[in-house]
Amino acid sequence: MVEAQPTHTIHANDRNHTVGIVGLGLIGGSLARRLVARGADVIAWNHRDHPYAQAQADGIRCMTTLAELAQAQPAIIVLCNPLKAMPAILAELKRSLNSQVTTLTDVGSVKTMVREQVNDAGLGECYVGAHPMAGNELSGWSAADPALYNDALWAVSVDEHTDYDRFLAVARLIVQGVGNRIIVINDHVHDGAAAMISHMPHVVSTALINEITAHPDRNIAAALAAGCWRDMTRVALTDPNRTRAMVDEDAANVETLLRSMATRLTDMADALRDGDSDRITDFFAAGQPFRDYKAAQRLRDSAGDPASVPGAEQSEYDLHIDPDHWRADLLASARRGEHIVAIRDSYDMRVQVRSAI
Amino acid sequence: MVEAQPTHTIHANDRNHTVGIVGLGLIGGSLARRLVARGADVIAWNHRDHPYAQAQADGIRCMTTLAELAQAQPAIIVLCNPLKAMPAILAELKRSLNSQVTTLTDVGSVKTMVREQVNDAGLGECYVGAHPMAGNELSGWSAADPALYNDALWAVSVDEHTDYDRFLAVARLIVQGVGNRIIVINDHVHDGAAAMISHMPHVVSTALINEITAHPDRNIAAALAAGCWRDMTRVALTDPNRTRAMVDEDAANVETLLRSMATRLTDMADALRDGDSDRITDFFAAGQPFRDYKAAQRLRDSAGDPASVPGAEQSEYDLHIDPDHWRADLLASARRGEHIVAIRDSYDMRVQVRSAI
Numbered sequence: 001m002v003e004a005q006p007t008h009t010i011h012a013n014d015r016n017h018t019v020g021i022v023g024l025g026l027i028g029g030s031l032a033r034r035l036v037a038r039g040a041d042v043i044a045w046n047h048r049d050h051p052y053a054q055a056q057a058d059g060i061r062c063m064t065t066l067a068e069l070a071q072a073q074p075a076i077i078v079l080c081n082p083l084k085a086m087p088a089i090l091a092e093l094k095r096s097l098n099s100q101v102t103t104l105t106d107v108g109s110v111k112t113m114v115r116e117q118v119n120d121a122g123l124g125e126c127y128v129g130a131h132p133m134a135g136n137e138l139s140g141w142s143a144a145d146p147a148l149y150n151d152a153l154w155a156v157s158v159d160e161h162t163d164y165d166r167f168l169a170v171a172r173l174i175v176q177g178v179g180n181r182i183i184v185i186n187d188h189v190h191d192g193a194a195a196m197i198s199h200m201p202h203v204v205s206t207a208l209i210n211e212i213t214a215h216p217d218r219n220i221a222a223a224l225a226a227g228c229w230r231d232m233t234r235v236a237l238t239d240p241n242r243t244r245a246m247v248d249e250d251a252a253n254v255e256t257l258l259r260s261m262a263t264r265l266t267d268m269a270d271a272l273r274d275g276d277s278d279r280i281t282d283f284f285a286a287g288q289p290f291r292d293y294k295a296a297q298r299l300r301d302s303a304g305d306p307a308s309v310p311g312a313e314q315s316e317y318d319l320h321i322d323p324d325h326w327r328a329d330l331l332a333s334a335r336r337g338e339h340i341v342a343i344r345d346s347y348d349m350r351v352q353v354r355s356a357i
Numbered sequence: 358m359v360e361a362q363p364t365h366t367i368h369a370n371d372r373n374h375t376v377g378i379v380g381l382g383l384i385g386g387s388l389a390r391r392l393v394a395r396g397a398d399v400i401a402w403n404h405r406d407h408p409y410a411q412a413q414a415d416g417i418r419c420m421t422t423l424a425e426l427a428q429a430q431p432a433i434i435v436l437c438n439p440l441k442a443m444p445a446i447l448a449e450l451k452r453s454l455n456s457q458v459t460t461l462t463d464v465g466s467v468k469t470m471v472r473e474q475v476n477d478a479g480l481g482e483c484y485v486g487a488h489p490m491a492g493n494e495l496s497g498w499s500a501a502d503p504a505l506y507n508d509a510l511w512a513v514s515v516d517e518h519t520d521y522d523r524f525l526a527v528a529r530l531i532v533q534g535v536g537n538r539i540i541v542i543n544d545h546v547h548d549g550a551a552a553m554i555s556h557m558p559h560v561v562s563t564a565l566i567n568e569i570t571a572h573p574d575r576n577i578a579a580a581l582a583a584g585c586w587r588d589m590t591r592v593a594l595t596d597p598n599r600t601r602a603m604v605d606e607d608a609a610n611v612e613t614l615l616r617s618m619a620t621r622l623t624d625m626a627d628a629l630r631d632g633d634s635d636r637i638t639d640f641f642a643a644g645q646p647f648r649d650y651k652a653a654q655r656l657r658d659s660a661g662d663p664a665s666v667p668g669a670e671q672s673e674y675d676l677h678i679d680p681d682h683w684r685a686d687l688l689a690s691a692r693r694g695e696h697i698v699a700i701r702d703s704y705d706m707r708v709q710v711r712s713a714i
Contacts, residue, residue, distance in 0.1 A: 135583070155580075155581060183580055193574050196572050197569070197582040197585070198583070201586060203622070203640075204561060205589060206641060207625070207640075210643040211621065212647055213644050213645075213646050215550075217546050217550050219692055220691050222694075222714055224490055224512060226492070229555065229558060231588040231592070232589050233647075235588070236644060237651055240644075247637075248637070251629045256626075257568065258629075259623065262626070265618055280601060280604075280605070284598075284601050286571070287567040287569075288597075291566065291597075294594055334577050336576065354580075357570060
């Protein structure tokens with residue numbers, strides 16, 4: 001792969017380390033409060049001003065309009081608005097922000113679609129994607145809590161046009177500003193992985209409740225249901241419109257994984273019909289590496305001193321990145337199961353080696 | 358359906374209401390302790406005698422041999438041994454129990470296979486199947502706790518040869534002796550329902566961990582995993598040999614449901630490929646009756662006075678059973694989502710009307 005050379009470099013403004021937060025909901029509000037608590041200068045805009053009194057009291061400088069936030073020329077703007085508001089917000093930012101100074105990032109749970117919207121708005125050059133693994137079942141400013149980001153991992157998503165200095169600005173905001181870990185991947189890898197661990201399983205969970213609803217003895221089955229059923233259908237009980245939107249935004253990846261799952265279930269059905277003991281054995285053995293990974297993870301999490309756990313060491317080392325292959329170097333590190341925990345210098349990262357599957 | 362007439366009636370021995378428990382593990386030990394605490398005379402046998410000192414101290418009369426337990430002629434013997442020990446235990450009971458006096462029941466999680474084993478041992482005439490919805494992740498006598506059965510529902514399984522008096526003896530043991538609720542079904546319905554809410558979902562959960570293990574970006578996917586993934590794969594992390602045994606014992610039902618699930622997933626994949634909005638809408642709407650059922654259940658569970666919750670009433674009524682169609686009457690009640698909570702008289706049951714799907 002030929003790595004495109006940076007075509008653009010941000011004009012670092014040493015006097016301005018301000019972070020702009022767009023959207024003071026659960027994710028944006030928690031981020032703003034955490035950044036202020038850790039000493040950052042934070043400005044924010046929300047589509048309604050009901051959180052402003054409390055936010056100002058917390059040290060967040062609230063802006064009347066989105067244009068005002070952009071015109072303050074923060075070093076980074078973090079888009080924490082709902083995905084459906086993204087096109088309108090990007091259009092306004094295109095009019096008002098100084099793309100030479102401000103880098104744009106976001107917290108969206110899909111990355112391909114957001115980058116397309118950013119590119120469509122003509123802001124691709126200043127964009128670096130991000131997705132924090134943080135959240136709970138609550139929403140809104142009233143639920144905002146800096147602790148939501150405790151020990152959180154972020155996926156930072158770059159493409160062949162991403163400027164390294166802008167990537168570094170976002171990485172530093174997360175690692176130093178928020179105090180979190182990162183992995184650096186691309187949109188395709190991110191959305192494929194998200195389909196694997198969330199979007200496709202949401203569809204499977206929904207198929208399970210469709211199956212029981214169609215079952216002639218559904219009330220008897222529901223009466224016999226215990227922990228297995230409760231756990232496997234929990235996400236199917238959440239707002240189906242939200243699940244549907246999530247699946248639609250990552251449709252191609254979800255489609256591929258659903259076909260693969262259907263093949264696995266059909267193969268197992270055939271093996272049960274044929275009483276094929278070897279194939280049944282293979283089916284139950286295939287996921288053993290994941291069971292072992294989880295066992296190592298549990299051992300590490302329960303140990304006071306991770307280094308004392310045999311086979312579950314959480315060692316760290318310094319990863320030097322080749323400027324000519326920085327995207328490939330960082331993606332390879334993520335694929336090995338490593339997390340970046342500190343940025344030593346522009347091309348020197350401190351990485352933590354985690355259990356791998 | 359022609360209902361077979363009872364061909365056999367137990368010789369009720371008014372002086373003997375003793376309950377015999379075979380196997381003092383988590384399920385049997387908890388049951389024995391609960392029965393004693395509620396005033397029953399309980400005798401027990403375990404394949405190893407390590408729980409005996411504590412069990413005796415708890416008021417459970419421990420027997421040296423299984424033959425000794427059978428020869429004490431308890432009114433009911435509850436088989437709480439592992440399923441794999443069933444043939445050997447049934448062979449011994451065939452030699453030593455008085456089938457005129459003792460009714461045999463069990464707590465196994467599959468009912469067709471156990472009845473086949475009981476019939477093979479020549480004990481079919483004195484058998485009534487049972488399966489309590491009770492358990493946790495622990496095992497063994499040391500984990501036995503009478504509270505394990507708090508508010509538990511049991512499935513009682515009968516067939517066309519089941520003697521009504523024996524059914525009634527088991528039903529009274531559960532409802533009055535243990536203080537629990539029952540639904541009365543047959544082996545086929547039980548095992549089909551168990552496949553729906555447990556055995557098939559265990560296979561689906563296993564297929565999910567097989568899918569991530571085969572994923573090229575498995576470590577990245579695992580790093581991004583949150584609550585949805587954790588919940589949906591929890592049961593795949595338990596001992597795969599135990600899951601496999603469970604699936605093997607109910608293979609035909611699991612096979613049918615796996616094929617149905619595979620069809621649902623493939624249909625959704627097709628709809629995503631085609632961008633077929635109507636079919637995607639239908640997919641997310643199909644399980645709405647189950648979402649509504651769970652919402653009603655949560656409302657009822659959270660209300661102090663269930664009768665005060667609109668649409669979630671938990672009313673009770675007296676169900677009179679036609680002696681000529683008792684199996685059909687009781688199965689119809691279970692299918693309506695009702696639970697038997699008291700036995701008024703031989704053919705009069707007090708039933709609780711629960712939310713239905």
